[in-house]
Amino acid sequence: MPLGENNPPNVLPTVIIPSKLRHWQIRRAYGLLLFACFCAQGLVSAGYAQADRVSQLIKDLKSKNSITRATAVDLLPRINDPRAVEPLIDALKSNDPYVRKGAVKALGFMRDPRAVEPLIAALRDTDPRVRSTATEALGFMGDPRAVEPLITAALRDVD
Numbered sequence: 001m002p003l004g005e006n007n008p009p010n011v012l013p014t015v016i017i018p019s020k021l022r023h024w025q026i027r028r029a030y031g032l033l034l035f036a037c038f039c040a041q042g043l044v045s046a047g048y049a050q051a052d053r054v055s056q057l058i059k060d061l062k063s064k065n066s067i068t069r070a071t072a073v074d075l076l077p078r079i080n081d082p083r084a085v086e087p088l089i090d091a092l093k094s095n096d097p098y099v100r101k102g103a104v105k106a107l108g109f110m111r112d113p114r115a116v117e118p119l120i121a122a123l124r125d126t127d128p129r130v131r132s133t134a135t136e137a138l139g140f141m142g143d144p145r146a147v148e149p150l151i152t153a154a155l156r157d158v159d
Contacts (some may be wrong), residue, residue, distance in 0.1 A: 054076070058087045069096065070102055073091060073099055076088060077105075077109040082110075084110070086114070089114070089115060092122055097129065100130045101127070104119060104122050107119055108140045116138070116143045120145070120149045123135065128157070135154075
């Protein structure tokens with residue numbers, strides 16, 4: 001019976017060990033069994049932890065600490081949860097150019113169609129690094145709506 005199915009997750013199954021095994025072999029076998037049980041339990045609960053992590057990272061986008069915001073912008077696309085798209089779009093309005101650049105990069109990586117228009121708007125950002133990253137993100141997304149704005153930005157931008 002799998003751990004946690006009818007047993008509480010903190011109760012380990014009884015182990016039947018052959019009597020010919022030496023004491024150290026018994027400890028090693030039991031240790032490996034414990035390790036396997038804890039790993040299995042961690043994998044089962046990882047989905048819940050990820051959902052909580054996304055919520056926390058979305059909150060971190062509004063932090064007063066720029067390092068916290070930049071870290072959230074960096075981690076959100078790695079989880080690739082659609083709930084992060086709108087908060088990342090809001091992060092494009094940040095006063096911090098590093099946060100804006102990170103948000104642009106994250107949105108491009110996530111390839112969500114809701115991000116195309118805000119990324120097109122980022123082509124007119126005051127910071128050349130944000131504009132350059134927006135160009136890369138839109139190219140990576142491959143959305144046809146971005147073709148004309150990318151050409152216009154390329155002709156206009158001298159940075």
